[in-house]
Amino acid sequence: MAMRNIVRSAILICASALLPLQGIAAKSLESRLDVRVKAGMTQTQTQGVAIAFIENGTVKLVKSWGKRNAKGEPLTTDSVMYGASLTKAVFAYTVMQLVEEGRLDLDTSIAHYLPKPLPDYADEEEKYAGWHHLAGDDRWRKLTPRILLTHSSGFSNFGFLEPDGKLKFHFDPGTRYAYSGDGLILLQFVIERGLGLDLGQEMQRRVFDRFGMKTTSMIWRPDFATNLADGWRMDGSTEPHDERSKTRAAGSMDTTISDFAKFAAGYVKGQGLSKxxxxxxxxxxxxxxxxSQFPSLQPEAAPEARIESLAAGLAVISFAGPQGRGFFKGGHNDSTGNMLVCVEKRKSCVVILSNDVRAEPMFPAIVKLVLGETGMPWAWEYGAQDWTKD
Structure with missing residues (x-):
């Protein structure tokens, strides 16, 4: 059975098993959450999870449960965890600052910013992707920052996943959604090669320093080693934390639940950005x-099978629910499960970071307990399709 099927089935089981708890209405949210999380960890065999709650743009709760490694050392609110694709939301926040400064325009072709045609950068594949594989296909000139941030580039998730290992267009840019990490990495390339900026330094200055995220970085730092979270895979085996040496807009960020809660609060308030x-x-x-989100290049569904309100924001997904518009961003690899869900009107969010991929079936019940019914499209996010790293 594909891992997506396993996760979806587990979500359905946990969603029914973890119905709103009875007889505890008088308890605080923290107490109710503690009961819910511990029950979920037992059911899913999750070893570590950390959660933050933001209400009206203010961090109200930050808490962790379980272990950060096989030695049994506790996962704390300051343990360094892999941010995975939550990195993309932070990257988009950085990009919008560059847009405000007039250094980027969301709807200007990337060709405007590059000193030479994209396919001519044949020597950049080791750090970025195989742009030279696009030689002879001028559709790359249609790519804009908005198209890249809305996952409508036409690329697969990553070019190295193609049967021949070569990046290519599967549809005309801007015509439909199909998740692509390489699309975000291309925008990083434009910023670094076209604007002459170091993305890691820009994100540090514009986001991490701004919000006081002292234990967050786009690359590995030696001081992370003292309180580092390793991971658990679906089969219960452990995976050492990867010491990433390259800034990758698609997902190289290390962070803590305390730090990312600060970002989420600043994000919903729009600190550092105009309205x-x-x-x-x-x-x-x-x-x-x-x-569903994956596989990335699946056929489009018939109109009646689509979720009417579901749309691509800039590196996040927008949806409508009983509390109005919301947005979310997940993050995943073989030993990581992360989620950010926010309700716009309330400026309220739940952040979940887990160093155990088996935690993901717990997420719907946790989000509902903290935020109430949001309309979050869990079936789309964790659909019954093949699991793909994002």
């Missing part, structure tokens, strides 16, 4: 036409 730029991050830029 227009903040709104652009979570605006429904492009309707999503697939029944």
């Amino acid at each position: 227009t730029s903040r709104k652009a991050l979570t605006t429904a830029h492009l309707s999503i036409t697939t029944i």
